[in-house]
Amino acid sequence: MRPNYLIGVDLGTSSTKAALYRADGAPAAEAVADVPLLYPSPGVVEQETDDFYRTAAETVGRCLRESGIDPRQVAAIAFDSQMAGVGAIDEQYNPATRFDSWLDMRCRPYITWLNEHHADLITRLTGCAPTCDHGPKILWWQHERPDEYARVAKFVMPSAYVAGKMAGLSADRAFMDYTFIHFSGLADNRAGQWSAAICDTLGVSMDVLPEIVEPWRIIGEVTEAAARDFGLAPGTPIAAGCGDTAANALGAGIVRPGQLFDVAGTASVLAGCTDKFVADTTHRALLTMRSVIPGLWHPLAYIAGGGQALRWVRDEFYKYEAGDTKYELKGALEEMDAASKGSETRLSSLVSRIYEEMINEAAAIPPGAEGLFFSPHLGGRICPATPEMRGAWLGFSWGHTRAHFFRAVLESIAYEYAWYLRVLGRYIPNLELTEARVVGGGARSDVWNGIKADVLGVPYQRLGRSEFGTWGAAMIAGKAVGLYDDLAAVAAANALPAGPPIQPSAGRHEIYRPLVDRHIRLQEQLVEIFV
Secondary structure (H helix, E strand, O other): OOOOEEEEEEEOOOEEEEEEEEOOOOEEEEEEEEOOOEOOOOOOOEEOHHHHHHHHHHHHHHHHHHHOOOHHHEEEEEEEEOOOOEEEEOOOOOEOOOEEOOOOOOOHHHHHHHHHHOHHHHHHHHOOOOOOOHHHHHHHHHHHOHHHHHOOOEEEOHHHHHHHHHHOOOHHHOEEEOOOHHHHOOEEOOOOEEOHHHHHHHOOOHHHOOEEEOOOOEEEEOOHHHHHHHOOOOOOEEEOOEEHHHHHHHHOOOOOOOEEEEEEOOOEEEEEOEOOOOOOOOOOOOEEEEOOOOOOEEEEEEEOOHHHHHHHHHHHHOOOOOOOOEEEEOOEEEEOOHHHOOOHHHHHHHHHHHHHHHHHHHHOOOOOHHHOEEEOOOOOEOOOOEOOOOOEEEOOOOOOOHHHHHHHHHHHHHHHHHHHHHHHHHHOOOOOOOEEEEEOHHHHOHHHHHHHHHHHOOOEEEEOOOOOHHHHHHHHHHHHOOOOOOHHHHHHHHOOEOOOOEOOOHHHHHHHHHHHHHHHHHHHHHHHHHO
């Protein structure tokens, strides 16, 4: 019998998730494990590279045990991973340094230097302005830690590290799939190759850069040692995989020009889908990532703490304290008795009720929050890179309530999205936006989806699946071994809607248009204040 199961593994910032799928896309098992973040000194955020391998083995093994399937029924495995941090291996494919997280800002002086001297070259070729990604980090290691840099054979991503170690690769076979290379700061993205012009300008040797491959390239097979670690059958094919945002977009069926992809999570990410490469040399706001699907691109921008701002409002304005037994809402006081303290089910239910109360209050406020605006960049602006920026409320008066303040937070994310789309429209003026597919925790709120639909003038669609990254990686594994031929068709067929889309209101869209203009002007003025 031909193997007909696939495994996709998502190597995230703080957790690893593995999922086992049947070839028809039905999930058979999933497992999650925490991945530690290390803070050895202020401003430094690192991870042990082998923790990615350890947690991948743990979660894959759990999926196989809980499903009860014969490991020989697994046709292939692929990984996706966080994208902007960078790891390094020595000649034996062992970690040469700790993984340099995208949260680590040691490279900030190099980001500033690149933006001041080489931004046009880097943005034009990579599609991504200098930011906290591979290029500045590699320069930091090269110039600030020369002894450690001397041990580096290749710089790799977590997905490539785990896959390569499973396959027993040596450093000369290290790889990076093409969905990551916009974040490298060192590539010609359209050509799909490393840029001699950038590398020579920055003094980075191409010898430390891995081979660029397509996501479904079979990079090796599971070794006997890895089979024992993971519970897999020796010889199981391993595909190269891709970046986590690319995997999620594929899993959500973002495979046609004109679609939008809204990741309403801790970060608020809006990605488009186009058949044209965009290099935003004017605003340096859009990052253009290759889609897994050849010929398609995902111009995207994001707010690092967009969804996190909602939690901050919840905790500070709605008197939610995770370690207490009292939770105060407007018009209600909930007390959990001692017997139920620590109950995850009760706590989760209560948090959901708090958010429901917050959303209901915000829904009663008219569009525009009666003149109140919010800047959502509490930890610095990412797109464009303005790390000095901070959050701000503007325009409040005696009549504004906490509901107004929360509505302003929700609207600010939509206003930022509208600005991203205006920038995109200047590069591709004839791009017809057809729908926005929304995933993440924020996707559950029809009120927030409705605000975004009204501001953007685009229907908002929730999807039936709850997991997209591991499914995207699993589809790539299926493509690698011939279970799937047309990835775009498979992705579209399996991204089923959850109910009808939320249609934008023409009237509210007209109300919001001048408010978007005002938000953009306020952001420009705040840059002058904070920088």
